[in-house]
Amino acid sequence: MISKKTKYGLKALIYLARQYEQGPILIADLARDENIPKKFLESILLALKNSGILQSRKGKGGGYYLGRSPRQITMGQAIRVMEGPLAPVQCVSETAYAKCTECGNENTCGIRLVMKDVRDAIAKIVDHTTLADVLERIAQAELTEKNVVDFCI
Amino acid sequence: MISKKTKYGLKALIYLARQYEQGPILIADLARDENIPKKFLESILLALKNSGILQSRKGKGGGYYLGRSPRQITMGQAIRVMEGPLAPVQCVSETAYAKCTECGNENTCGIRLVMKDVRDAIAKIVDHTTLADVLERIAQAELTEKNVVDFCI
DNA sequence: TTTTTAGTCTACAGATTTAATAGATTAATG
DNA sequence: CATTAATCTATTAAATCTGTAGACTAAAAA
Structure with a gap:
């Protein structure tokens, strides 16, 4: 969360x-x-x-x-500033890598293998969603909702 | 994290x-x-x-x-027990939905739209990765590492 | 140049969560 | 009935989260 x-x-x-x-x-x-x-x-x-x-x-x-256009600001950039790295475990972070203290062999850690996939999936979304994209999606959602309301009336 | x-x-x-x-x-x-x-x-x-x-x-x-076979236990099930819901915001949780207190209109909330995608991406991975899958990936990784070591010698 | 405006910096404090530890209790086995 | 090993209750230290208070600094206007 x-x-x-x-x-x-x-x-x-x-x-x-x-x-x-x-x-x-x-x-x-x-x-x-x-x-x-x-x-x-x-x-x-x-x-x-x-x-x-x-x-x-x-x-x-x-x-x-x-500081720059909404097209050039991604959710990923903003989230990292406020929430820290996206990665579920620090040993798979691209922006803030650190060895996990609990981890023995990093190459064969099962948790790491799965969490690497999770990190990449999250990054793929938030690093490719700009503020401009968000504004567009909001506008689209507002249109859809308006139609639903109209439909109800 | x-x-x-x-x-x-x-x-x-x-x-x-x-x-x-x-x-x-x-x-x-x-x-x-x-x-x-x-x-x-x-x-x-x-x-x-x-x-x-x-x-x-x-x-x-x-x-x-x-309690059941490694094939029937997913990472998602385990993570939810210990970490709580996968969703980055409670209003997109499938297993523990709750309205966000800060949120006005849920249908047109930009944060929600993006976080829904993030939740689904996470769930797609961890709910389809079983303990058996993890064991296999570890075995595979151990093989690869062994070869790397052999190659070095 | 003084006043007003509005962001910046320092410090703190209460609440909650995290990561543990200690000790008593319950259930199963031999 | 003694031993074993999980279970329950309670407590604690540290960290993080959420929020507040007040002094300070830079820029514009009077």
Whole structure:
């Protein structure tokens, strides 16, 4: 299960992607609109900024905005910032490899063999899904739902 | 990242699968051979027993053993017992669905749409990988490694 | 240049989860 | 009835998660 921190962060990114190139957005507005504790959100956005995904400006007219286009930001990049590596075990992580302390022979560890497949399957999805893709899927889902509602009426 | 508890549990299951139908195995032996804290292992095995994956016998000649054949125990079943649901967000869990508190409209939530795909990808792997499959892959990996060693000499 | 605005940094604190340990109890065998 | 080995209850230390408070810094406007 992903943490609230990650959920909040992804929500914020989707929110910012929706208003891409419309100038900086205030933390306070984002927190209010998405129902996220403001101080908590601050630290999340800061982490996203330090990783290069977001940029910010201080003072009047300031706020947060995407550091590059929604097409160039993947869910995988964002998730790694907030949740850490995708891999279920560190010995199969591509971005944060480390030997498992419990593990004897890495080449013949059954758990590792399976978890390598799991990691790759997760990465295949989140590293190929951009914020732009997410916006499109949301729009599609909203259309579908609208039709369902119309159908009901 | 999966917890130590889950790693220990999976190690124990693979260990027991290797000796399937050779009678009950002592917690103490398992703990020693796999380098798992004995008391911690006790509680893990008990949970696996309560879920039906393992069976046990008390007293002399007792111990733990697989409740069914290694072909009929999947990694997914075991992981769910120790780690909980596979789904990255509870609103896409097949075995433990619950509405996300942060979520407004579930049908049009972008995070949900992506995480549903992730859950399905994970489930596709772990629900179709049995303990028998893992044993086979280990055997295969050991063969490969042996050849590599031979080649070096 | 002072004031206002809004992000940044430091520190902390409560709640929950993780990873264990200790000891008493129960059930099965011989 | 003694021995064996799983089971149950309780506790604990450490880590992580979630959230809060307040001082600090940079930028813009008055």
